[in-house]
Amino acid sequence: MIRTILYSLLFILSFTTIAQQKVPVKPRILISSDIGGTDPDDNQSFTHLFMYSEQFNIEGLVSSPSFGDGNKEEILRMINLYEKDLPKLQKHQKRLLSPDYLRSITKQGRHGGAPYKGYTTATEGSEWIIKCAKKESKEPLWILVWGGLEDLAQALHDSPEIQNKIRVVWIGGPNKKWSANSYAYIVEHFPNLWFIENNSSYYGFFSNNNEPDSVKTTDYYDKYMKNAGNLGADFKNYYDGNVKMGDTPTLLYMMDGNPNDPTRESWGGSYEKFTQSPRVVFNGITTIKDTVAYCTVTEFHLKGPVKNIPADSSCFWMETSLKGKVQKWPGYYLSNGEYAIKYVPKQAEILHYKFVSNMPDFPTQEGVLVVDNLWPGKKHSTDYKLGDNWYTDKADPNLYDGKIQGGKTILKWRKAILMDWAKRWNWLSENK
Structure with a gap:
């Protein structure tokens, strides 16, 4: 005892x-x-x-x-x-x-x-x-x-x-x-x-x-x-x-x-x-065949109209849905008809999104992206080196x-x- x-x-x-x-x-x-x-x-x-x-x-x-x-x-x-x-x-x-x-x-x-x-x-x-x-x-x-x-x-x-x-x-x-x-x-x-x-x-x-x-x-x-x-x-x-x-x-x-x-x-x-901190760059929208790890810096580069817009100005949005509510993420005009946005998915999911703008000549586009549950996941040539x-x-x-x-x-x-x-x-x- x-x-x-x-x-x-x-x-x-x-x-x-x-x-x-x-x-x-x-x-x-x-x-x-x-x-x-x-x-x-x-x-x-x-x-x-x-x-x-x-x-x-x-x-x-x-x-x-x-x-x-x-x-x-x-x-x-x-x-x-x-x-x-x-x-x-x-x-x-x-x-x-x-x-x-x-x-x-x-x-x-x-x-x-x-x-x-x-x-x-x-x-x-x-x-x-x-x-x-x-x-x-x-x-x-x-x-x-x-x-x-x-x-x-x-x-x-x-x-x-x-x-x-x-x-x-x-x-x-x-x-x-x-x-x-x-x-x-x-x-x-x-x-x-x-x-x-x-x-x-x-x-x-x-x-x-x-x-x-x-x-x-x-x-x-x-x-x-x-x-x-x-x-x-x-x-x-x-x-x-x-x-x-x-x-x-x-x-x-x-x-x-x-x-x-x-x-x-x-x-x-x-x-x-x-x-290496994961960074994946897509030139255009993605499909169900595209996958990134959650918390990856995911860049979308898009073509659009040439505009006289101040540098680093937000002029389009990425719309996603969370629990039925629409969230908007700002995208930016770079130059010469080049547009870009950095988006970070926070969880494993099949992400549906839409790119929209108030500019009438900006093309509305919809895409889908698979997000998996292992961080930082596989390596990419575009990753940030640490x-x-x-x-x-x-x-x-x-x-x-x-x-x-x-x-x-x-x-x-x-x-x-x-x-x-x-x-x-x-x-x-x-x-x-």
Whole structure:
């Protein structure tokens, strides 16, 4: 009996040690978020960030909505909620960051996606990225991107020397779809950047499979957040309190072990190197015989009327359908009757699309494209060549969580992550 108890204790201690390892140095981080734009999970992730803020040297909070109506006022609103709950939180953790400091580093980035070339003009957000990156420090600035890459692309364009001072952890997937032009600019012109491209692993944090030991994100609110301060009350406004937080794995990655080694096991996933980022170019429309991997930069080059249109002007659209709703993706006039668009499919599907324009002499065309479920898939001569420090979701079939590539590299830690967070929610549930 004693031996059984001893073995059980050793197992628990071993699991705890593996589940969250010491971070060598408190990381310098800057968040670029589309909060208030495409997806309310950013509000959830900001709640998590503020409740663990003592674990980071936070240097910037940038609103970068590549789509939608997001703005820095939404970040400031979340800080106000955090400020109301801070007295209770500080009874247990004195080193949480002050609301006034967080307000001072909140900046507005670009509204909307970048044009075909991938950048436009500087913003308060892009300039803040440059300023933080240029600080004298022995440690890199970790830029955690929860939305589009527009402000990062702008910062790199305006001050390319910062590429050696920053490291990027990006939640791609749907964000890559909205930010195709900026991604293409970065990957083509900065192949030696240190970059983690998480296109799918993050789904494992909220996939809610039926493993017996799984902590359900669908009932977590009622068990641990209900009546837990102002942040808890606000959390109910996003997905009815269901925990999604698709951007939080970037924080979890910085909270567990040495972030300089993406191949390690960590709360925020485990990644592998890749040397070519897929780019496929079609001269004309595609058919059911054409296939690309999901998250591939897919370029369509079309012939059309010769026009006197300003360079990089959007003048036609690619129409696709998502859950019965039409989505429009901008295409651009290059010159001499040449038109082009970069499109990134976010999931495996048979994609039906249409090219349309308000120009009466632009030919409306319809096509279909097969998108498969293995990233980055086979190599192409048109792929972007990468340097030595680009990482992405592991392709091992055993690490798929259902259809989610790499999902199990995060799913396996979900119970430990959510139970650790539950302790902090309990601080806010105390009556005193």
